[in-house]
Every structure is written in structure tokens, then in C-alpha cells.
Amino acid sequence: MAELKEARDAARYHIAPEGKTVLNVRRLNLFYGKKQALFGVDLDVYKGEVLALIGPSGCGKSTFLRTLNRLNDLIDGVRIEGEVLWHGENIYGEGQDLIEIRKRIGMVFQRPNPFPLSIYDNIAYGPRIHGIKDRKRLDEIVERSLTQAALWDEVKDRLHASALGLSGGQQQRLVIARVLAVEPEIVLMDEPTSALDPISTSRIEELIGMLKKRYTIVIVTHNMQQAARISDRTAFFLNGYLIEVAPTPVLFQTPQKKETEDYITGRFG
Amino acid sequence: MNAKIADRIATAVFVLIALLLVFILVGLVGYLMWRGLPHISWHFLTSPPAFSEAGGGIGPQLFNSIYVLFLTMLLTVPIGVGGGIFLAEYAGDGWLTRFLRSAIEVLSSLPSIVVGLFGLLVFVQYTGWGYTILGGALALMLFNLPLMVRTSEEAIRSVPRDQKEASLALGVSHWRTITSVLLPSALPGIVTGAILTAGRAFGEAAALMFTAGMSSSRVDFTDWNPFSPLSPLNPMRSGETLAVNIWKVSSEGLVPDAREIAAGASALLVIVVLVFNLLARFLSRWLYKKMTASSS
Numbered sequence A: 001m002a003e004l005k006e007a008r009d010a011a012r013y014h015i016a017p018e019g020k021t022v023l024n025v026r027r028l029n030l031f032y033g034k035k036q037a038l039f040g041v042d043l044d045v046y047k048g049e050v051l052a053l054i055g056p057s058g059c060g061k062s063t064f065l066r067t068l069n070r071l072n073d074l075i076d077g078v079r080i081e082g083e084v085l086w087h088g089e090n091i092y093g094e095g096q097d098l099i100e101i102r103k104r105i106g107m108v109f110q111r112p113n114p115f116p117l118s119i120y121d122n123i124a125y126g127p128r129i130h131g132i133k134d135r136k137r138l139d140e141i142v143e144r145s146l147t148q149a150a151l152w153d154e155v156k157d158r159l160h161a162s163a164l165g166l167s168g169g170q171q172q173r174l175v176i177a178r179v180l181a182v183e184p185e186i187v188l189m190d191e192p193t194s195a196l197d198p199i200s201t202s203r204i205e206e207l208i209g210m211l212k213k214r215y216t217i218v219i220v221t222h223n224m225q226q227a228a229r230i231s232d233r234t235a236f237f238l239n240g241y242l243i244e245v246a247p248t249p250v251l252f253q254t255p256q257k258k259e260t261e262d263y264i265t266g267r268f269g
Numbered sequence B: 001m002n003a004k005i006a007d008r009i010a011t012a013v014f015v016l017i018a019l020l021l022v023f024i025l026v027g028l029v030g031y032l033m034w035r036g037l038p039h040i041s042w043h044f045l046t047s048p049p050a051f052s053e054a055g056g057g058i059g060p061q062l063f064n065s066i067y068v069l070f071l072t073m074l075l076t077v078p079i080g081v082g083g084g085i086f087l088a089e090y091a092g093d094g095w096l097t098r099f100l101r102s103a104i105e106v107l108s109s110l111p112s113i114v115v116g117l118f119g120l121l122v123f124v125q126y127t128g129w130g131y132t133i134l135g136g137a138l139a140l141m142l143f144n145l146p147l148m149v150r151t152s153e154e155a156i157r158s159v160p161r162d163q164k165e166a167s168l169a170l171g172v173s174h175w176r177t178i179t180s181v182l183l184p185s186a187l188p189g190i191v192t193g194a195i196l197t198a199g200r201a202f203g204e205a206a207a208l209m210f211t212a213g214m215s216s217s218r219v220d221f222t223d224w225n226p227f228s229p230l231s232p233l234n235p236m237r238s239g240e241t242l243a244v245n246i247w248k249v250s251s252e253g254l255v256p257d258a259r260e261i262a263a264g265a266s267a268l269l270v271i272v273v274l275v276f277n278l279l280a281r282f283l284s285r286w287l288y289k290k291m292t293a294s295s296s
Ligand SMILES: Nc1ncnc2c1ncn2[C@@H]1O[C@H](COP(=O)(O)OP(=O)(O)OP(=O)(O)O)[C@@H](O)[C@H]1O
Pocket: A032, A035, A037, A055, A056, A057, A058, A059, A060, A061, A062, A063, A064, A075, A222
């Protein structure tokens, strides 16, 4: 426990001395029925950082990520203890606005999942449902979101063609644009490049580098090189425990815990 | 070597069974057409049946069939899709859901004659309506609801989970996600279910004999006010349908051309049901293409 706190303090020191946090996860336990998947996780997310979550398969990275926008609520038999504070308020507290939470804490999934609609309608889907009807404003939102997702130039001539005709990498950027269209503050990404080829992957990585100027990003990745390339801090999970979190170079060069060292030197996982 | 021979024998047996099925279908439909088509004419389709002489038609019956079908679908589709949505999206796994599911199972395995007798008790006698088109439509709804619920539920469940999650993660409510992501994607399956249901309803006789009745009340095809007693659209009149008519004419028909009328009506019935099936196929394929392509 003491060491964990130390790591967290170190992180604070390295990233943002006057550190503004946007999320504070406190003593988070999660159960799938009787099976516990997360054990007392304590983790802060800083404004404007890219935080990578790494760890072997099945250690709870996706589960953890999905607690941050309450997407686990959907699954039957899930029970959650502890708190996830978003600007100081527990998103699991009473009277929380689930719609607002999910709008402002967006999510990109492992497999690109555009709707079977046109490119335009994919992006406009969220804003439309949230009440924007004006065609001109929708046009603006679509253009802005696609531009931010570095896709505008490739698709501006075929906005009304089906999104399913795009390549996998383009689809993933489309999905990112779809999230940006509802103006999130935090973007959660669950292995967004694991279904993509290397070129598409590096485009997404570049994109993440640009997005972090405006958004806070929490990204799960299987790929330690990727974590090293794109993230400011890295958190290492094992068997449902958060083992260590530190600025990325620190975690990879001088891990404090033996488990972390074993993992990053490839001794398991 | 042995396995190879066994494999060949199995293949041969399956091909034979397949051929037999095709043969039965083609033979049956062909026979019905050969017997019935010559009797189908404009006159046959539009004139009322005769009492004792030859040359009567099936006009009112055809109309009644379509009207009963229309009312049945009007009741079955919304309730069936609603039930499908409930089972796929809201019902958890509690005892109530399990009970509901087995109730639907049982309902779907009831023979239609039993549904008809239930209809007689409830929609004819208990309500005091007598034989009515509405009673027939309600009985058919009971008969078809399980199929409609099940196909809707399956269609909704078959929409990939990540589509639903994508929508929810954009801050879209569960209900809006259902109406704007799940239902559009499930529409081809739902339409298929609805059309197959329609085909079943159109050909159904047993559930209608004791509910919509075996006689067509006198109607005036110039009066289209649903509330006037002689109107064909009045749901509270008795209305013999095509399928019921076939049964009646061939079992107790007094007209000399009873066999021809039954044959013509049967051919018509088969054609309509086949058209429903083909329609289900094309419409759902077309809808699927439409749903997965550009929308605006
Ligand atoms: N819906 C569920 N019901 C029950 N158990 C689940 C469910 N989802 C995940 N789990 C279990 O919770 C644990 C954590 O799973 P999770 O998917 O979060 O791991 P992960 O770190 O994302 O793995 P991966 O790298 O393979 O994606 C695993 O043991 C998994 O089997």
C-alpha cells in the first residue's frame, strides 16, 4: 500500500505538479456475480494526459475501463463497490445523470463498430439524438469531428456513402470522430488498434498524440511499445489488482514492483 | 475405406430426401394449380357464392380473408414486437421471465382448433358478440403471437452487441438505442416474421370456423362506413374466410360445382401464401441492403 502511494506521488510530481485530476477512482471492487474481477483499485486520471493500462489478458483492464463510463451496468449480475469521482462527484452516486456521464466520457472499442449508416449519419447520430436538428450546425459538427479525427480529407467527397465501405483503420477513426461529435472530456479506448494493420495503427497513434491537446485519454493496450510511444503514464494491472502506476518512462525503466518488472521484461504474459 | 463408403451412402440418402421434398412440394403445388387454376377467373374472384346452382364465386370470402388478416396483423405486430423487445432487452433472467417464456412455448404448440374453441368461449360466447370478424382476428392473434414474439426477439438479439454499446456509450438512452439502432437493424428479421405470420393467418381455417363464423353476412360493397351494419368493413359481422370456405364447400357444399370451387379457392390460397413467402424473402433482403447502405 505504501509503495502504491509512493508511485502515485511520483506520478503526480512528474506529470503535473499542480496536478488537476479529472477522475479519482477509490477502492474500486467489481464482481461478476460471485467472481471478483477488480480488487481495491485506487487510481487518478490527470487532465490532458494519455494514461495507458497494460497487463496480461484477463487481468481486468477492459473491466476497469468500462467502470469509468458505467458501461458495466449493462451486464447482469455486476456489482460495484467504491467510488469513481468525476470532478469530485461519484458517478455511481445517487441521482447521477447517466446520459451526461456517457456523453462526456466517450468510448472507442476494440473492433471498429460504425453503424450501418452513411459516414455523415454516423457522426451526426449522437448530436441528433441529443437534440441538434439544425442542418447547418450538424454539417459543422460533422466536419469538425472528422477533421479532428484526421479523416475529413479522405471522406469529404463521400459523406453520404455507407460507413461500412471504409477500411478498418478509417472505420476506427470514424468511430473516434463519432465520439468527438458529442464533445467528450475524456475518451476511453479499449485496444483501439489491435484489429488494425501497422500503418493504420500508426495513424491512430498519431491521432492520439494530437487529441491529447484537447482531451484526456485512457487507453488499454496489449502492446507495451505502443504504451511507451503514446502515453504519459502507464498503469500495470495483474489479476484484478493495480500493481503500479508511474510516468511511462519511469515504469518501463525502473519499475518498483517485481511483478511489473517480470511483465515488462517478458517473463510472463 | 469404410468411412468413405459410409460417407457416400449418407450423401446419397440426403440427396434422396432432398429430392423427395422437392418432388412433394412441386407435385402438391402443381396438382393444386392444375386442378384449380382453370376455375379462377375475374368472375370467380369477385362474385358472391351461389346457393344451389353452379357458377358462384368467392368474392366476399376473399375480402373477408384480407380483412381478417389486416386486423390480425394490426393486433399481432405491435404486441409481438413489443413482447420481443421486452424479452430481448428488459426481461432479466428471473422466474417471471422463465414463466413467460414457457407460457409462450405452450401457446405456440397449441393446435389451432384449440385456439378456435377458446375463441368460441371467450370472443363469441363470453363477450356475447356472436361470430365476428374481430373475434376471428383476436383468435388468430393468439395463435400467431408466439411466433411474432419469438422472431422479433431473435431479430433484436442478433444485432451485434457492439452496435448497442456504441450507442449507449454516446450517452444515448436505452430506449432511444432500441428505437434507433436495434430496431432498424432487426427490421429485416421482424418483417420476415410478420410476413410468415401473415401467410399462416391467411391459410388458417380451424381457428376461424368457430370465431369468425362459417357464413358471410350480407354485405353491401358500396357502403364503406365501418360502423354501419352492412358495411364490409364492419368488424362485428360474421365473415367466412377463404380457408374456411374451402373446408365448408368441400365437406357440405350443396352447389353442383362444389369441387371446382374448392379447387379454385385452394389454388388461390396456395398462390397467396407462396407470394407471402417470396415477399418475405425479397423484402427482408431489400431492407437489409437499405439498412446497411447510405440512409440520407
Ligand atoms: N461479462 C463477464 N462475466 C463474467 N466474467 C467476466 C465478464 N467479463 C469479463 N469477465 C472476467 O473478468 C476478468 C477480467 O476481464 P477483462 O475483460 O476485464 O480482462 P482484460 O484485461 O481486458 O483482458 P484482455 O486483455 O483479454 O482484453 C476475466 O477473468 C474475465 O474472464
